[in-house]
Amino acid sequence: MAVTRRPGAHECGIAAAMSVIDGKWKVSLLWTLEQRPRRFGELRRLVPGVSEKVLAAQLRELETDGIVHREVFDEVPPRVEYSLTALGQDLNAALEPLGDWGAKHLLPDSA
Amino acid sequence: MAVTRRPGAHECGIAAAMSVIDGKWKVSLLWTLEQRPRRFGELRRLVPGVSEKVLAAQLRELETDGIVHREVFDEVPPRVEYSLTALGQDLNAALEPLGDWGAKHLLPDSA
DNA sequence: CAGTATCCTCATGGATACTG
DNA sequence: CAGTATCCATGAGGATACTG
Numbered sequence A, B: 001m002a003v004t005r006r007p008g009a010h011e012c013g014i015a016a017a018m019s020v021i022d023g024k025w026k027v028s029l030l031w032t033l034e035q036r037p038r039r040f041g042e043l044r045r046l047v048p049g050v051s052e053k054v055l056a057a058q059l060r061e062l063e064t065d066g067i068v069h070r071e072v073f074d075e076v077p078p079r080v081e082y083s084l085t086a087l088g089q090d091l092n093a094a095l096e097p098l099g100d101w102g103a104k105h106l107l108p109d110s111a
Numbered sequence C: 001c002a003g004t005a006t007c008c009t010c011a012t013g014g015a016t017a018c019t020g
Numbered sequence D: 001c002a003g004t005a006t007c008c009a010t011g012a013g014g015a016t017a018c019t020g
Helices: A009-021 A026-035 A040-046 A052-064 A086-105 B009-021 B026-035 B040-046 B052-064 B086-105
Strands: A068-073 A079-084 B068-073 B079-084
Touching: A009 A026, A009 A086, A009 B026, A009 B086, A026 A040, A026 A052, A026 A079, A026 A086, A026 B009, A040 A052, A040 A079, A052 A068, A079 A086, A086 B009, A086 B086, B009 B026, B009 B086, B026 B040, B026 B052, B026 B079, B026 B086, B040 B052, B040 B079, B052 B068, B079 B086
Parallel strands: none
Antiparallel strands: A068 A079, B068 B079
């Protein structure tokens, strides 16, 4: 997407937040990592449709934004684990109302 | 942006919600309309940078999604007013935590 | 395994002219 | 005023081959 930044009240915050979750797979990644840390290959499988290139790119952006922590284990074969930072967990929590809204009003069978 | 839909818990709701606010200017429009109904030309001015084409397009999408109400007054010169529906107001409310998160963690001077 | 490096496609949005 | 119609630019993302 890419949201526009304008001065004033909440919107700056929303725009800033949107820029962080802007990326086709980021919310999926956030949600997947909420459960537990995952390796690169796991994420590929758990988020069907992402290409390696894009997965790596979006993980790096999330890392840069302080949402995701990347830990490299010096093993053979190589192993890298991605996990949510505290900030990332907060973000996920902040997304819940939006998810609830969507589930309630947009999904076919809102429980 | 265009977020991916996958089955499971909250994410569907989030994906659905994201698809509704997906569009470069939609959140700005939402926020602008929160204050009071606005005419097309007002929105052009209040949301600097949008072209007429895109403004019209995104307003229509929001209307289709039930977020925005479009009212045509049969006057000369023509007058059309856009306002938030109840659903749109709910959406805005659901976006608040996200905005707060962004303001708190991403903006330079978080009050 | 966990990524780069390339190349390519296509949708979103920008600019502008025109109309009811 | 409130839009459409048209044409064009850009960049995010997809596919695939290759590497440390």
